[in-house]
Amino acid sequence: MRDHVAADAGTASWSDRPECPFLVDRRCSVYAVRPSACRKAHSLAVEACAANAPRIPQSLKLVVGTAALTQGTLGAYAEAGFDASQHEMVSAVLTALDDPTAEARWCAGEPVFGPRGTAV
Ligand code: SF4
Numbered sequence: 516m517r518d519h520v521a522a523d524a525g526t527a528s529w530s531d532r533p534e535c536p537f538l539v540d541r542r543c544s545v546y547a548v549r550p551s552a553c554r555k556a557h558s559l560a561v562e563a564c565a566a567n568a569p570r571i572p573q574s575l576k577l578v579v580g581t582a583a584l585t586q587g588t589l590g591a592y593a594e595a596g597f598d599a600s601q602h603e604m605v606s607a608v609l610t611a612l613d614d615p616t617a618e619a620r621w622c623a624g625e626p627v628f629g630p631r632g633t634a635v
Pocket residue numbers: 535536537538539542543544545546549550553
């Protein structure tokens with residue numbers, strides 16, 4: 516995860532980002548608890564994915580539903596007084612694992628994950 520965060524810091528575009536460290540043997544090792552951004556990323560065409568096609572068929576219902584769930588969750592966090600800013604996933608998980616006070620501080624409304632990131 517540290518290698519991923521260091522390598523990711525130097526990338527200029529989304530397509531240059533290093534592979535997710537939770538991808539193990541070509542499968543998501545945290546599938547049951549994957550973030551909403553990952554739940555929104557799906558494909559209805561294996562061939563298009565394999566070819567890294569610029570347009571990959573998706574279910575609009577699933578994309579919109581996941582986006583609504585994300586926005587609703589962020590709104591609920593904000594209303595409850597929690598920091599509801601979004602962050603790059605691996606960096607945020609690393610912070611949570613490295614800092615034993617992170618959970619308590621986040622529950623107290625403190626922004627513990629640093630500057631706002633570009634991904635959820
Ligand atoms: S956490 Fe998300 S990006 Fe990482 S392997 Fe799982 S689905 Fe892919």
